Amino acid sequence: MVAIIKTGNSLRRSFYYNENKVTEGVAECISAGNYPADFDSLSENQRLNMLLKLANLNENVTRNSVHISLNFDPSEQLSKDQLSDIARTYMEKIGFGQQPYLVYQHQDAAHPHIHIVSVKIRPDGTRIETQNIGRNLSEKARKEIELAHGLVRAEDSRQRKVYELKPVNxxxxxxxxxxxxxxxxxxxxxxxxxxxxxxxxxxxxxxxxxxxxxxxxxxxxxxxxxxxxxxxxxxxxxxxxxxxxxxxxxxxxxxxxxxxxxxxxxxxxRQPHKARVKNAIDFALLKRSDIDVEKLIQALEKDGIKTVLRQNDKGQIYGITYVDFRTKCVFNGSDLGKQYSAKAMSERCGYQQQQSEKHENTQRQITSPNTNNSGDNTQKNGPLTKVFLESSDKNLGSDNSLDILFQPTFSPDSTPWQLRKSRRRKQQKQSHSL
Structure with missing residues (x-):
């Protein structure tokens, strides 16, 4: 289970977001907590007015609404009673057990999830503190609920992907x-x-x-x-x-x-996660001496890293971005270091050398009148002219491709600097007299 907590300055906006989903037929209000009447007898206005009544008790609190989504693994099929019970337990554990709240079950995503709408103002007009509530209370509550209800742990599900989020149809x-x-x-x-x-x-x-x-x-x-x-x-x-x-x-x-x-x-x-991306790139290059751009992209995808190339209207590459789906971090190539930029990566993959070989073969065809084009083997050794920028892996995204041409200067790659042994001298301990 994954819990996402958002606070806002409009209870109406959070309320009608869910009510509009109900109108569209992709959501259902399944329970209400701490209302003075049975849930089935409450009208739409009564559900909203109860929240607004508490919010008006303290007008100094501008961000008075709380909008929570509890997301479950796609393999879990939970009944309305189970979802309502999970919502009640969760609200109690994060300090909202006495607050009025509404629970909506949504069917507009590939994974089961519910939305909870509540208010931060208590009946006595005091405010419920929500700063760091995710770290201090929600995480503990999530783990306890996963154990009590036998749910798929968020840590296990995240290793695959954010609940199988699919590309837009x-x-x-x-x-x-x-x-x-x-x-x-x-x-x-x-x-x-x-x-x-x-x-x-x-x-x-x-x-x-x-x-x-x-x-x-x-x-x-x-x-x-x-x-x-x-x-x-x-x-x-x-x-x-x-x-x-x-x-x-x-x-x-x-x-x-x-x-x-x-x-x-x-x-x-995101800073602590830079090393993982850089190491993945370095080891992919070290593993095979003949690796090209396409093979590098495929190798990184196996490690959960998507390589996205940017190009201008003329087809020239001006940027490279790495998306790490495991740590949920995104890095521009130059942010990792010069050797990971678009130009440097094409050099490290030997692209310019392939370009030079194609140019030499083309020149031989022009100068030699007996050249047989049907025997030309430049296609075999020619440059990589099409690289798939969008993953064909269904767990990473949709299938898209763009034509790209690299034109940097090639220089033989050496051992990545992360793998070189440090030659710094050991600092001598200095004795200090008292």
Whole structure:
């Protein structure tokens, strides 16, 4: 089980997010806790007004709503009674056992999950502290509930993937705003709070795996000038299709300021995971001396790392991004070090040498009148002109490909610096007199 806790400044927004799901037929309100009447007899207005009544007791608390999602492994089939019991136990363990709350069962994702809406203000007007609630209370509660109900542990499920999140079904969503918004929201809910990205291209490297992109527009567009952000659906070739949805239209407000706050936080928390990506690249290169770019990408995918290449309109590569699905960290190549940038990686894979061989063979064909093109073997030794940027592995994303051409200067690779023995002199201990 995975628990995600969000606080906000609008109880109505959290409430109607779930009620709209009920109206669309993809969710159901299955229970209500600590309401003064039976759940079956409560109207929609009564369910909301109970929460608003408590929120009005302390107007100094601006972020007064609590929106929690409890996510279960796809293999688990839980009844409404079981889900309601899990929700009740969870709320008690995180300090909300006496608060009114609503439980909604959603069917709009590949994994079973419920949403819980509550309020942070107690009946006496005091506020329930939620800072660090995930680390201090939620994690302990999650583990105890997993043990008590025999649920799949979150640690085991995360080793596979975030509950088998699937790419957006393009054919279903590209013609309708409602379907598009719902599909994008499912992806954003799974990606934004869990992955560690520090720039918009890095975020898009992850979103692209699920046919979604965050788009600021061109620099002269009104959206860009106003620091706006929209989300788009991508087709198999990475082209933007369908209706763009403004970030402010989503219930959790994944706007540009919110994303930028995540950049700052993620920059620090992802640092300990750099070594894993760099070591995976170095060992893949050391394992085979004849490795090329395509084989390197395939080797990294086996280790749970997706390599995404960026190119301009002319087809020239200007960036490389590594998405580590195991640690949920995203790194631009240059952030790992110069030797992991797009240019350096093409050099280390010997791409320029292959380019030179093709050029020499072409020159021989031009200068020799007896050259038989049918016997040309440059195709065998020619450069890699097509690299799959999107994984064919169903656990990593959708199948997309782009044509790329590397043109750096080749230099023979040496032993990676991480594997070299340090020659630093041992520091002599200095004695200090008292």
């Amino acid at each position: 393009i054919q279903r969503v590209q013609y309708g705003k409602s379907q598009t918004k719902r599909a994008i929201a499912t992806v954003l809910d799974a990606i934004l709070p869990t992955y560690k990205y520090a720039s918009l291209p890095e975020l898009n490297a992850v979103l692209r795996q699920y046919n979604v992109a965050a788009d600021r527009g061109s620099e002269d567009s009104r959206t860009y000038k106003r620091n706006g952000l929209t989300y788009r659906i991508l087709d198999e070739r990475g082209n933007k299709i369908g209706v763009p949805i403004r970030a402010s239209d989503f219930y959790n407000k994944p706007t540009l300021p919110y994303i930028q706050q995540r950049f700052e936080l993620n920059e620090t928390t």
